[in-house]
Amino acid sequence: MSKLSVATGVALAAVLLFVPPFLKNYGVYLFSYWLVFVIATMGLNLTIGYAGQKSLGHAAFFGIGAYTVAILLKAGISFWIGLPLAMLGCFIVGLALGFPALRVQTIYLAFATLGFNTALWLVMRNEEWLTGGTFGINNIARPSLFGLELTSNLRFYYFILGVAVIMCMLLWKLLHSPWGKAFTALRDNPIRAESLGIDIQAYTLLSFAIGAVYAGVAGALFAPLVEFIEPAPFTVGASIMMYLMVVVGGAGYFWGPLLGSAVGVILPEWLRFAQGWYLFVFGTAVVLLMLWLPDGLLSIPDKLRARRQSRAASAARAAAASRIEVQP
Amino acid sequence: MTDFLQLLISGCATGAIYALAALGFTLLWQASGTINFAQGEFVMLPAFAMLGFMAAGAPLAVSFLLTASVAVIVLGGAFKRGIADPLLRHGLMPIVVATIGLAIAARNGVRAGYSAEAHPFPSLFADKLFTVAGVNVTLADIGTLAVALALVLGVQAFLSRTVTGRAMQAVAQNTESATVLGINVPRMIFYTFAINAVLACAAALLVTPTYLAKFDMGESLGTKAFFAAIIGGFNNSRGALLGGVIVGVSENLAAAYISPSYKDAVALVIFMVVILFKPQGLLGKKVERKV
Numbered sequence: 143m144s145k146l147s148v149a150t151g152v153a154l155a156a157v158l159l160f161v162p163p164f165l166k167n168y169g170v171y172l173f174s175y176w177l178v179f180v181i182a183t184m185g186l187n188l189t190i191g192y193a194g195q196k197s198l199g200h201a202a203f204f205g206i207g208a209y210t211v212a213i214l215l216k217a218g219i220s221f222w223i224g225l226p227l228a229m230l231g232c233f234i235v236g237l238a239l240g241f242p243a244l245r246v247q248t249i250y251l252a253f254a255t256l257g258f259n260t261a262l263w264l265v266m267r268n269e270e271w272l273t274g275g276t277f278g279i280n281n282i283a284r285p286s287l288f289g290l291e292l293t294s295n296l297r298f299y300y301f302i303l304g305v306a307v308i309m310c311m312l313l314w315k316l317l318h319s320p321w322g323k324a325f326t327a328l329r330d331n332p333i334r335a336e337s338l339g340i341d342i343q344a345y346t347l348l349s350f351a352i353g354a355v356y357a358g359v360a361g362a363l364f365a366p367l368v369e370f371i372e373p374a375p376f377t378v379g380a381s382i383m384m385y386l387m388v389v390v391g392g393a394g395y396f397w398g399p400l401l402g403s404a405v406g407v408i409l410p411e412w413l414r415f416a417q418g419w420y421l422f423v424f425g426t427a428v429v430l431l432m433l434w435l436p437d438g439l440l441s442i443p444d445k446l447r448a449r450r451q452s453r454a455a456s457a458a459r460a461a462a463a464s465r466i467e468v469q470p
Numbered sequence: 471m472t473d474f475l476q477l478l479i480s481g482c483a484t485g486a487i488y489a490l491a492a493l494g495f496t497l498l499w500q501a502s503g504t505i506n507f508a509q510g511e512f513v514m515l516p517a518f519a520m521l522g523f524m525a526a527g528a529p530l531a532v533s534f535l536l537t538a539s540v541a542v543i544v545l546g547g548a549f550k551r552g553i554a555d556p557l558l559r560h561g562l563m564p565i566v567v568a569t570i571g572l573a574i575a576a577r578n579g580v581r582a583g584y585s586a587e588a589h590p591f592p593s594l595f596a597d598k599l600f601t602v603a604g605v606n607v608t609l610a611d612i613g614t615l616a617v618a619l620a621l622v623l624g625v626q627a628f629l630s631r632t633v634t635g636r637a638m639q640a641v642a643q644n645t646e647s648a649t650v651l652g653i654n655v656p657r658m659i660f661y662t663f664a665i666n667a668v669l670a671c672a673a674a675l676l677v678t679p680t681y682l683a684k685f686d687m688g689e690s691l692g693t694k695a696f697f698a699a700i701i702g703g704f705n706n707s708r709g710a711l712l713g714g715v716i717v718g719v720s721e722n723l724a725a726a727y728i729s730p731s732y733k734d735a736v737a738l739v740i741f742m743v744v745i746l747f748k749p750q751g752l753l754g755k756k757v758e759r760k761v
Contacts, residue, residue, distance in 0.1 A: 196562075242746055249505055249562070253700055254745045257738050260693075264738075268731045378693070382507070382570055389567040418582035425575025429553065432568040436560035 154400075162299050170295045174367050176407045177299075177306045178360045183387045183399035184313055185356020190385070191393035192317065193349030194329025199239065199255030200384045202262040203232045203354040205376030207361025209266065212279045212371055221285035221366065228362040229355050236354025240347035259378045266373040278372030282365050302363050309359060314396065316352070325349055329394075390431060392438025401439045405431075475605045477722045483611040484680075485718020486618030490673040491695035492702065492710035493622055494666035499704060500642035501662035504554045505566055508573035510692025512545050512670040517683040518580055520674065521589055530592055538671045546667040550660060573688070581685040593679035614676045621672055622711045625665060629707065638662060697741045703751025712752060716740060 162170050186200045210231055211224040242254040266273045273279070284292045292298045316322055324345050327335035336342045365371050383406055391402025409427070413420035435441055491509055498504045506512070516537045523533030553572065557565040594617070598609040629635040640648040641658040649655050673691075681687055698717045702709025717737045724736035744751060 190563075245746060245749060249499075249704070250700065250745055250749050252566075253696060254742065256693075256696075257742050257745070260738055261735065261742075264732060264735050268729075379689075386567050386570055389563045393563060419578070421578035422575050422582055425571045425573070425578065428571030429568050429575065432564045432571065433553070433556055436557055436564035 158303055162296060167295055170299050171367075172408060172411060174295070174299045174302050176403055177302045178364050178367060179384070179387065179403040179407050180399050181306050181309050181363070182357045182360035183384055183391070183403050184309060185353035185360075186384050187388050187391075187393060187396075187399050188313065188317075188325070188356070189349050189353035190388060191395070191398065192322065192329060193325040193345065195346065195349055196249065196252035197255045197350070197353070198252045198378070198381050198385055199257075199259035199262075200353070200357050201376045201378070201380035202255075202259040203236065203357035204361040204364065204380070204384075205262060205266060205373070206232050206235060207358035208365040208371050208376070209273055209279075209361075210358075211362040212282050212365045213272065215282055215365075216279060221283075221362075225359070225362045228358045232354040232358030232361075233351045236351035237347050239354070240350035244343055244346060256378055256381065259376075259381050263373055263377050266376060273373070276372060278370055279365075280370040282369045282371065284366040284369075298367065302367070305359065305363060309356060313356075317396065321345075321348075326394075386428065390428060390438055392440030395438065395440035398438055398440050405439070472604045472606075473726070474723075476607070477726050478719060479605075479607055479615075480611050481719035481722030482715055483614040483618075483718070484677075484722065485698075485715035486615050486622070486711070487673050487677045487714070488691070488694045488698045488717050489622055489711045489714025490618055490669045490676070491691060492698035492714050493625060493707060494669040495695050496699045496702075496704055496707060496710050497625075497642075497662050498666050499699075500707075501638065502550075502554060502659050503558060503562075505562065505569070506666075507566055507569040507692070508576060508688075509670070509695050510688025510690070511573045511576040512541075512667070512688070513674045513677065513691055514580065514683075514685065514688035515545065515576055515674075516541050516671040517591065517674040517678040517687070518584055520678075521591065521683055524592075530594070534671065534675055537674075538668050541667040541671050542664045544667075545670065546664040547660065549667075550663040554663070573692070577685050577688065584685070586685060588682040588684040591678035591683050594675065610679070617672070618676060619711075621669065625669070626707060634658075634661065694737070697737050700751055701737075701741055701744050703754025706751065706753045709751050709753035 189197045207228040210228040214224040292301050324340045387402035387406040390405050391398030413423050416423050495509050519537040520533045595610045595613040600607045637653045638658045698713035702713025720736045721733050725733040
């Protein structure tokens with residue numbers, strides 16, 4: 143690991159640990175919100191960045207996670223039972239959604255997942271007996287951990303941070319195991335992967351299911367964070383936003399979601415000074431960013447390295463050429 | 471029965487408008503591999519442009535022509551040169567995200583710069599009601615259907631009958647062979663973008679009188695166009711028409727006979743069934759997996 147990445151890591155850890163206590167409530171909330179999206183987009187990054195599947199339905203799993211926890215809490219069932227159930231539910235539905243991926247690819251798959259998201263959103267909006275419809279579910283209580291109440295914003299922030307770190311380490315382990323290699327093989331050349339004995343069907347399904355579990359965890363944290371849920375944060379638009387976050391951060395880069403979510407969650411807040419125009423500025427910024435860095439923000443180091451290497455190579459060429467000329 | 475026929479006809483009229491947007495969408499995909507997530511906004515922007523020209527005193531027909539020419543330059547040429555060309559060699563993801571960004575910018579630019587309200591839009595057709603065998607049909611429905619149908623068939627005829635059109639199809643089928651045959655590929659692709667822009671203007675002209683001009687009108691329209699394009703067949707231009715009509719009719723019938731709140735679900739179910747069992751669409755050709 144280079145010195146630069148160690149320094150960046152230390153700086154990031156310092157910011158995540160020590161800055162929030164000095165922020166006002168809204169700042170802490172924004173940090174928590176960001177981390178929730180980091181967890182969700184980490185899963186999406188696995189699905190689209192590493193395994194190369196197209197998914198535009200991630201917010202549906204986010205919603206399943208949030209509603210599972212909220213509905214169970216309302217029924218008097220603890221968050222600690224709700225969370226694993228949310229994860230399990232997302233895993234199963236994720237597997238099921240993976241099945242279209244076995245039949246269709248690329249853009250068709252994107253639209254199949256988009257359709258699934260729309261269907262789920264319709265259910266959330268219309269089935270009032272279960273989800274409260276557009277009135278939503280309010281007064282969602284925050285959980286306690288080992289007898290410690292997590293009701294204050296700051297405490298809940300640290301709880302989310304802890305979960306995010308755990309999820310991050312799990313994903314790191316997964317990607318550096320043979321499974322991780324299988325996922326990238328699936329992305330780069332499915333037919334070759336298959337001929338090498340990788341069960342591409344199983345891995346396609348798993349990439350959806352594991353990605354969905356991450357969204358489920360994020361949703362389970364999101365519900366107690368905002369304390370009120372309704373169908374709006376789980377629309378197709380939200381899925382598209384998550385897709386945008388992954389690609390802007392750098393799909394297939396491990397830390398891409400961290401940056402991408404910051405662009406999707408924190409950048410619009412910074413742009414508030416532009417008032418009514420802030421989303422216009424945001425959209426334009428995304429277009430320009432894509433034109434400048436089609437592979438996302440984290441491709442900057444690669445780009446710099448490539449430029450340095452090509453400069454070194456052309457210098458070497460020039461040197462070699464001048465040596466030839468000198469000889470009589 | 472009369473209710474049913476009425477719903478069928480008005481569904482066909484809405485569906486034909488979806489077909490216009492869907493047709494442009496599939497043409498772009500075939501010719502250049504561009505997926506345009508701002509397709510709905512490409513309909514919304516001309517609607518506001520026409521309102522702007524009319525506010526400046528131009529009659530509807532003149533403002534349509536002005537808008538169409540501006541759209542060819544901006545939504546056709548500038549979009550191709552500025553966004554599609556540089557991003558297409560990087561695969562699907564950057565262009566998808568860039569057009570999403572474009573959609574967000576367009577929607578909110580109109581909201582902040584013009585208005586967040588819904589604006590009425592003059593109809594092309596007089597407010598007239600026909601009764602044929604007990605079925606009430608408005609002139610607007612018939613007119614919309616006729617104009618949209620004429621446009622779709624016109625584009626079809628252009629693609630299959632004229633030299634330019636056939637060259638465009640050649641480019642869509644195999645860019646390399648088209649180049650070898652001496653076809654000016656970039657120009658043909660530009661024509662596709664221009665046709666898309668004009669179709670979007672026409673869709674705006676037809677849809678806005680009923681849906682009103684609003685900054686977010688493109689959102690649902692864009693989704694419906696996607697659905698229509700996929701149901702009909704993504705690599706088939708005739709499919710867009712079929713898909714559009716299926717979506718328009720089914721949502722109309724579902725709203726009346728099933729439940730208005732699940733109106734969008736029926737098109738969705740058809741869409742999912744098509745994706746699962748005939749992913750190439752009802753009229754599309756199957757694409758083989760390439761190594």
